[in-house]
Amino acid sequence: MPGDTKARIQEVARELFVRQGVQNTSLRQISERLGITKPALYYHFASREDLVRSILQPLVDDLERFVDTRPPGEARAGEARALLEDCFELMWRHREVTTMIVRELSLLGTLDLGERVFAWQRRMIALLLGPDPTPELQIRATVALGGMSDCTVEYAHLPVAQVKRAAVEAAAAALALP
Amino acid sequence: MPGDTKARIQEVARELFVRQGVQNTSLRQISERLGITKPALYYHFASREDLVRSILQPLVDDLERFVDTRPPGEARAGEARALLEDCFELMWRHREVTTMIVRELSLLGTLDLGERVFAWQRRMIALLLGPDPTPELQIRATVALGGMSDCTVEYAHLPVAQVKRAAVEAAAAALALP
DNA sequence: GTCTATACCTAGATAGAC
DNA sequence: GTCTATCTAGGTATAGAC
Numbered sequence: 001m002p003g004d005t006k007a008r009i010q011e012v013a014r015e016l017f018v019r020q021g022v023q024n025t026s027l028r029q030i031s032e033r034l035g036i037t038k039p040a041l042y043y044h045f046a047s048r049e050d051l052v053r054s055i056l057q058p059l060v061d062d063l064e065r066f067v068d069t070r071p072p073g074e075a076r077a078g079e080a081r082a083l084l085e086d087c088f089e090l091m092w093r094h095r096e097v098t099t100m101i102v103r104e105l106s107l108l109g110t111l112d113l114g115e116r117v118f119a120w121q122r123r124m125i126a127l128l129l130g131p132d133p134t135p136e137l138q139i140r141a142t143v144a145l146g147g148m149s150d151c152t153v154e155y156a157h158l159p160v161a162q163v164k165r166a167a168v169e170a171a172a173a174a175l176a177l178p
Numbered sequence: 179m180p181g182d183t184k185a186r187i188q189e190v191a192r193e194l195f196v197r198q199g200v201q202n203t204s205l206r207q208i209s210e211r212l213g214i215t216k217p218a219l220y221y222h223f224a225s226r227e228d229l230v231r232s233i234l235q236p237l238v239d240d241l242e243r244f245v246d247t248r249p250p251g252e253a254r255a256g257e258a259r260a261l262l263e264d265c266f267e268l269m270w271r272h273r274e275v276t277t278m279i280v281r282e283l284s285l286l287g288t289l290d291l292g293e294r295v296f297a298w299q300r301r302m303i304a305l306l307l308g309p310d311p312t313p314e315l316q317i318r319a320t321v322a323l324g325g326m327s328d329c330t331v332e333y334a335h336l337p338v339a340q341v342k343r344a345a346v347e348a349a350a351a352a353l354a355l356p
Numbered sequence: 357g358t359c360t361a362t363a364c365c366t367a368g369a370t371a372g373a374c
Numbered sequence: 375g376t377c378t379a380t381c382t383a384g385g386t387a388t389a390g391a392c
Contacts, residue, residue, distance in 0.1 A: 005375075021284040023201045026367065039370080040376050048368065103283045106199040135336060139329055139344035146328035147321025147352060154320055158313060166317035174325060174348040183357075204385065217388080218358050226386065 006044045008034060014055050018096050022052055022104050053111050056101065059094040060113055060120075066090055067123040074130030080177050083127060084144070084168045091152045092160060099153045121145065128175065137175075144171035184222045186212060192233050196274050200230060200282050231289050234279065237272040238291055238298075244268055245301040252308030258355050261305060262322070262346045269330045270338060277331045299323065306353065315353075322349035 012033050016025045027048055031038045045051040066087065075083055091098045101107060108114040125133060125141045133141070151167040190211050194203045205226055209216045223229040244265065253261055269276045279285060286292040303311060303319045311319070329345040 021287070023284070024288070027369095028367080036375095037377065038368085039378085042369070043375060105281045105283070106201070109199075110202070135333075135340060136344040139333060139341060140348040142328055142332055143321065143325025143345060143348035143352065147325040150320055150324035151317055155313070155317060162313060163317060166314040167321060170318040170321035170352040173351040173354060174321065176351060205387095206384080214357095215359060216386085217360085220387065221357060 005036075009041060009044055009051070010055055013051060014096055014100075017052075017055065017100050022100060022107060049111060052107070053113070056097055056107070056111065056113060059097040059101070060116055062090055062094065063120045064116065067120060067127060070127055072126070075127055077178055080128050080175070081168065081172050084148070084171050084175075085164065087124070087145075088148050088152070088164050088168055088171075091149055092164070095152045095156055098149055099156070102149055102153045140175050144174040147171055147174065183214075183218075187219060187222055187229070188233055191229060192274055192278075195230075195233065195278050200278060200285060227289060230285070231291070234275055234285070234289065234291060237275040237279070238294055240268055240272065241298045242294065245298060245305060248305055250304070253305055255356055258306050258353070259346065259350050262326070262349050262353075263342065265302070265323070266326050266330070266342050266346055266349075269327055270342070273330045273334055276327055277334070280327055280331045318353050322352040325349055325352065 009030065013025070013030050016029060016033070027038050027041055031041055041051070045054065070083070108117050124145065125138060128141060128144075129137050148167050148171050151163055155163045155167075187208065191203070191208050194207060194211070205216050205219055209219055219229070223232065248261070286295055302323065303316060306319060306322075307315050326345050326349050329341055333341045333345075
């Protein structure tokens with residue numbers, strides 16, 4: 001099927017990025033693996049950055065949609081836990097990209113996605129704990145959210161249900177949720 | 179003082195690595211900042227990898243010493259919390275290097291430090307929870323330890339005491355410590 | 357211990373034919 | 375949409391003078 005070369009490039013690139021890191025993957029490797037030449041990539045993507053960004057973007061978009069579609073203000077008792085569960089599932093669904101980001105956090109900066117993810121984190125914390133949380137609560141939220149994302153990376157080989165239950169449990173406890 | 183050029187190189191390199199990431203820092207930048215030439219660096223370090231490793235090593239050594247100097251077996255009640263506190267302080271003391279690693283986790287792999295850090299984590303979990311913890315407990319420990327290291331990076335501008343108290347509190351809760 | 361000079365490679369990227 | 379050919383910039387690293 002002609003026309004899906006772009007998708008195939010992203011597929012191969014994502015696989016290599018996850019396996020050996022983004023910084024350690026060259027366009028040459030990607031094109032060789034596809035059986036095409038390097039310049040051919042440039043027909044589909046304006047630059048290497050563009051290719052990488054196109055792979056990370058869906059996760060960032062989904063994260064933003066996630067907080068956009070919830071009513072603002074602090075979650076009621078019991079709702080916060082559901083929020084953590086849904087958030088975990090989102091990160092798990094995108095776990096290949098989550099892995100890329102966790103292993104090379106600095107990517108967000110070089111791709112100008114850092115600000116967006118940072119803003120997302122603030123809004124997420126506001127949903128969990130209300131606006132203007134104390135530094136103490138922000139720190140607890142960082143443990144909770146950072147911990148959950150680490151788990152989607154480190155325990156990607158275990159069954160979802162098991163990881164989800166334990167990770168959400170730990171995150172909720174870190175937040176001192178009831 | 180002649181003879182401390184090596185230390186000055188490490189100092190400048192560490193600063194640049196923290197500010198703009200390891201991968202985005204070239205030997206040219208380091209040598210220019212020092213007012214020496216690129217080849218001069220090669221008198222002090224066999225390679226770029228060697229330089230980077232020499233900067234990360236002290237943290238890894240300290241982590242290993244940390245678990246080496248504690249009696250094996252599960253910590254008693256109350257001891258686990260002290261263990262988390264000491265661990266936090268260690269990461270905070272090395273927080274420049276901790277930052278480098280958290281932002282570019284994949285460095286550990288390329289420098290052959292990944293195995294050592296992974297083994298450290300297993301031993302640390304054994305100290306906290308006893309040998310052969312269930313997957314559930316391992317996941318909780320990942321949230322706790324990963325969360326604490328994230329905090330040393332993200333809240334490096336706040337007073338130690340405040341970050342330490344909140345981060346250890348959250349980590350202990352994630353572990354379901356009494 | 358530090359310099360000049362340079363070799364060598366690989367990367368990302370472009371021009372233009374087909 | 376993909377190719378060949380090529381450019382340029384930057385990287386790591388070495389040889390040999392001082």
